[in-house]
Amino acid sequence: MTEWNTPRPEGEPSGVVGNERLTALIGAVVLVLSVAEIATVPTLGSLIVAHFFVGVLLAGPVVAKTASTGWRFIRYYSRDPAYRRKGPPRPLLRVIAPLLAASTLTLIGSGIALAITGPAPEILVRVHVVSFLVWLATLAVHVFAYVRRVPRLIAEDWRRPFRLKHDDGAAPEPSGRRTRLAVNIAVLVLAGIPAVLLLPTAAPWEGWRGQAVTGPGVLAVAVSIGTAVAVMLKRR
Template identity: 40%
Template structure:
């Protein structure tokens, strides 16, 4: 009797969107990590990837937030599907907070440099280190499931597959537009040329 509820199309569609955008984010975040480790040489790439990340991150937060709201407001379909493991439920708010801090301080530094003090650089770096550790735990826990969920739409085309793909693709297009819009913005972190 529980099987049809556990495989509810709405719950499955939400899980697939979360998995799909999760896979995209894993790739972008790996690139962001690499460019962050070679910060001085790869700052422009680090900034571009950071701006591209903003809309997909918002999409992932919306998808997970929707599941959270449906589960905790007592929706029978989401209650039947069950919550994430306890460790992931406890880690979730920490990841959200660190993600907001890392991206927020990154954007603040790009736009304003040191105008509001030098404290934002260590805040960005420290939160990025903490964020990396928490994300590593998160990714390891979903390493197998997220790609399976993302690939499922290419196999059986659960209703809304085109919409889910469009949301993910649209978030990437918006991210690219944001990155392009921010590149000409003057920042103290990239020399503009001229004499030594």
């Protein structure tokens, strides 16, 4: 789940540009939902329904972003000329990308499993907590790396208004913009259906006071984030 770090040259193939903008838009959706999910953690007992809903809803955009970045990964390492010109991601981001992808999928998967089984399986709770800590650390580094770049990519897509037909002399609407918007809406709708259906499973968790994400876990995350950010700043 990473993106290329080189500037976009003039005349770059539309497929490369479209993939980059799709990844940026889906990434922004993932970030907003992730922040909402993190916000429920400190008062999990009272916000467990929101935690369940947002967690399952996240699955749609996460799968779409994994597919989008996976496509770029395949095209780059299969030596597609257009994607090779974009260059590889930064070394640190290449290292954390598998951790971010694995922890995200484990976090969501274990969360859905806990929604189905209830709070009884202790091993699932531990897996969920550990994957959350790894996900939080790698997500923070990932966001730090792209927080200035993603808004620009999205703005390039949404700078011009939608038009049913082009007026003479008007700049064309960015190619594929409607498709990228449709993909984001579709994955949210598809994930929203199971998110609603699983809401009743939150009842056994109401008032739950199990393992909290505090103490050594939070300290380890803070140290990991600080170390990774320091390395990135030094490289810059």
